[in-house]
Structure formats: C-alpha cells, structure tokens
Amino acid sequence: MLIAFNKPYGVLCQFTDRSAPPRPTLAGFGLPPGVYPAGRLDHDSEGLLLLTDDGALAHRLTDPRHKQPKTYWVQVEGEPGAAALQALRQGVALNDGPTRPADVRRIEPPELWPRDPPVRFRKTVPDAWLELVLREGRNRQVRRMTAAVGLPTLRLVRVAIGPHGLDGLQPGRWRKT
Template sequence: MLFHKPYGVLSQFTPEPGSPWGCLADHIPIPGVYAAGRLDADSEGLLLLTDNGRLQQRLTDPAWGHWRRYWAQLEGIPGPEAIAQLQRGLVIQGRATLPARAELLADPQLPERNPPIRQRARIPTSWLQLELREGRNRQVRRMTAAVGHPTLRLLRVAIDLMDDGPPLSLAGLAAGQWREPNAEESRRLQALLQRSSPGRGGRAGGGKSGRAGGGG
C-alpha cells in the first residue's frame, strides 16, 4: 500500500516507550504489513507497506538503487555551486555520497505542517528537489546542511520502480491517508520480483552504501 506518513509518526507499528511520536498503527488498521524502508519521525511523505517479505527486501536493497524523490524546504537559497555539490556527491561522516539529482523547485504550495517549521526573521526559505538512490540515516538533512542550507521540512514524494514506468507517487494522498496500489501498480510491483537484475540506474553490488529505503 501507499501511505502519506505525517510529521510525528514513526515508520513502525509499535510505539517507543516514552517517545512523543506516534506510530503506523495509529493510521493503518491492517495487520501483517510492514514498511519497505523508513522515514524519520520528523519527515513526511510516501511510505510503501507490504505483507510480502521478498518485495520488502527488493524495494530496500541498495543493490537495486531505486531513485527516491524528496522535496526539502531549506533555510536560505542555495546557489549554483551548492546545487553542483549535491549533484556530484559529498563526504558525510567520512563517506562519500553517490551522485544525486538536485534542482531548485518552485514553492509546491503544500498545506502547512503541524507543527509549523521554525523560521528565522529576514532569512528566506527555498524548496529543493533532491533524488537519491541510497538511504543513509538522515542523509538529505546532512547533505543540505553540508552545503550551508539546513533542511526545515522534508517530504518524500515519489519512489521509482526502475522499470521505465512513472514513479509511485504521493499524488492524491493527504497526510495520514493510504491507498492500495491500482491494478497497473500491482502488476509492476509483481514484475519487480521477477527481474533478475536491477533496471536502469541500479547498482549491482551496491550493498555498502546503506539501505535504500531511508534517506529522510
């Protein structure tokens, strides 16, 4: 299923003792499904869930390098060199990130986050579209901070199945809503299990780069 994870929700079905965050069980009343990848509690956006262990593994295995698209609201406005650095890759915690796709984005006119983002007076914000095919812990935030523009709000908006079809998208889902894949999406997900090697843009043998399902 496709779920629009709200801010303040863990990517798991059991709450953490003493944590202020909610969990998936607060929104999804279906037993036996698990998240294929994760989003941090303070991130929002598209989370895929499945009861198929093989599909869960295929969607999160870094060797398959599924591109994941994020929209990040940044403090300040990154210039061309900062964008180029994100595209080339950065060294974060002693390891280089893979090349990414990065470009400034027009304000997507999203509903305001609850709680609202912190915003400093006289410092503008901007939106960045960033696409990654690896998923290290808080990678988007670490990358934008490394080029001088902390992330204030982060959403994952799409996941590419690497089959030349359109990415699975957040479109049409409000925060907290979920839906089953349509017939064509179900066919493509089943076809993913039949493939013997990564599709376009995948990286066979890329397991050392971190689980592909995170990043946010």
C-alpha cells in the first residue's frame, strides 16, 4: 500500500512525540494502520509525504541510488540572480560536502493553501519562488542550499517525489496511490 499525504506545517513525520508539550504527529490524521513514512519532511516544511507498509518500496523511494527526483517549491528571501541559480545547478558546497547538481528555475508564486502561521511579510525585502528538483536527500538540504547562495528559505513545500505528486491534495488529507 502506498499513501500520499499532504503534511501540514508544524507536524512531525512520526507517529509519537515524547517532548513536552507534545507536538502534532502523523497519528492525528487517521492514516491506515501499519504504514510508515518513506523519507521525511522537516517539522517546518510542508507537502508530499509518502507512507507505505512495504519496506522494499520504501527503500526504492528513499535510497539515493534510485535517484527518485524530489520537487520542491521554495519561497526565498531576496532576488535570485543568475549566479545564485547557476550555483544551485552546479551543486553547492555544504559543511557535509558538495551537493549533487539540482534542477532549478524561478516560478511565479504558486496557488497554495494559507500557511498557519503565515510567512512573515516585509515590504522592504523582496522574495521569490523557485522550483528545485533534487536527487538526494540530506538533512535540511534545500534550506542549506538556498542559504549558501544568499537566499534564505521562507517557505518550503514538496510537491512531488518521482511520479507521485500532491495533485490537489489539501493539507492534512491523504489518499491511496
């Protein structure tokens, strides 16, 4: 079984949380029993999370050797210039080594659901949206890559993993795929 879930902002990619006070987890969304996340999304990221009860499928979806592209829409602070975009395309040097090259392009602000809490708006600081496609998955990689080229991430939404996309799925909702 494969489940596509639109993870809301502020939800942990696990079913339990032992912190005090406890934070929202996947347990609150009525997911079928026996499924677990194939990969992760940070607490402060939103969008597509795949869950499965099939360990081999989870491995194929998450192992970098299978190079499943992961597509993100990223709202960044600042104006992305040609040099910053080219650096992302070539791969960025991070403290844990260089990243693989990414596909990146500037996009118009996408039609998305409101985020709670909303992204802080500042009249004096421009922002822009990028579509970024990665074929690896390091901890907080998109945020670290955009910061490395001088474009801090304001909002991060994963919209696809390989052939699986959100396709209109609203936050907190899921479907079998």
